Amino acid sequence: MRLDDLLFSQGFGTRRQCTGRVQLGQVALEGAVCTDPARDVDPEGLAFSVEGEPWVWQERAYLMLHKPAGYECSHRPGAWPSVYTLLPAPLRRRPGAGKLNGVQAVGRLDQDTTGLLLLSDDGAFIHRMNSPRRHVPKVYEVTLKHPMDEAQCGRLTAGVRLDDEPRPVRAAAAERVAERHLRLTLTEGKYHQVKRMVAAVGNRVEALHRSRIGALELTPDLAPGRWRWLSPQDLAALAPVA
Ligand code: URA
Numbered sequence: 001m002r003l004d005d006l007l008f009s010q011g012f013g014t015r016r017q018c019t020g021r022v023q024l025g026q027v028a029l030e031g032a033v034c035t036d037p038a039r040d041v042d043p044e045g046l047a048f049s050v051e052g053e054p055w056v057w058q059e060r061a062y063l064m065l066h067k068p069a070g071y072e073c074s075h076r077p078g079a080w081p082s083v084y085t086l087l088p089a090p091l092r093r094r095p096g097a098g099k100l101n102g103v104q105a106v107g108r109l110d111q112d113t114t115g116l117l118l119l120s121d122d123g124a125f126i127h128r129m130n131s132p133r134r135h136v137p138k139v140y141e142v143t144l145k146h147p148m149d150e151a152q153c154g155r156l157t158a159g160v161r162l163d164d165e166p167r168p169v170r171a172a173a174a175e176r177v178a179e180r181h182l183r184l185t186l187t188e189g190k191y192h193q194v195k196r197m198v199a200a201v202g203n204r205v206e207a208l209h210r211s212r213i214g215a216l217e218l219t220p221d222l223a224p225g226r227w228r229w230l231s232p233q234d235l236a237a238l239a240p241v242a
Pocket of ligand 1: 108109110111113191192194195196208
């Protein structure tokens with residue numbers, strides 16, 4: 001693959017901009033500056049840097065972000081900044097197949113919800129993870145306004161009525177970790193689902209944090225606002241659902 005094509009595939013601008021970047025000496029391959037845009041490179045596992053920023057070629061991007069509160073999962077947010085501004089520009093510009101451009105969030109979290117958010121530019125992966133038929137379990141740590149009793153907790157797994165849902169909506173699991181701390185596992189992704197379910201049993205969500213998707217946990221070393229690539233082990237942990 002030509003070096004400028006490789007840069008283009010990773011989101012470093014238009015083809016022309018990528019050619020220019022190489023000619024200007026902004027790109028180093030395995031530590032050595034290369035100014036030939038036509039240089040033939042093997043992309044598999046290639047380590048390169050652009051303006052001193054290290055990158056490794058990835059055919060498709062799979063990443064996790066520790067979403068902080070105060071960010072919207074939208075490219076065109078209303079009142080709050082977009083989660084996409086927490087990512088480096090090339091991840092937002094990677095040319096995608098079909099309509100996808102750049103990485104997209106796998107489902108959405110509310111502005112005030114924190115925790116694990118997956119992003120990818122692989123449309124099939126996003127579709128599989130979001131498909132209601134796959135029942136991918138998502139675990140939420142819920143801080144409650146009032147203490148939750150066993151009866152309320154039981155109603156969450158037995159099923160509660162939400163206004164616009166024709167059938168009762170159930171949690172796959174509900175565990176009282178402490179008086180005001182509930183661990184809720186959902187296999188669907190309905191609008192404001194946790195908040196509405198908790199309200200339906202007469203309580204209220206004070207804070208919401210997603211700690212896990214499938215077998216993949218948010219790693220404690222990832223501070224709010226930080227992202228990292230998913231490792232082959234992470235992808236394997238998602239494999240039963242992905
Ligand atoms: N349920 C909610 O109510 N909000 C979220 O952000 C996620 C699940």
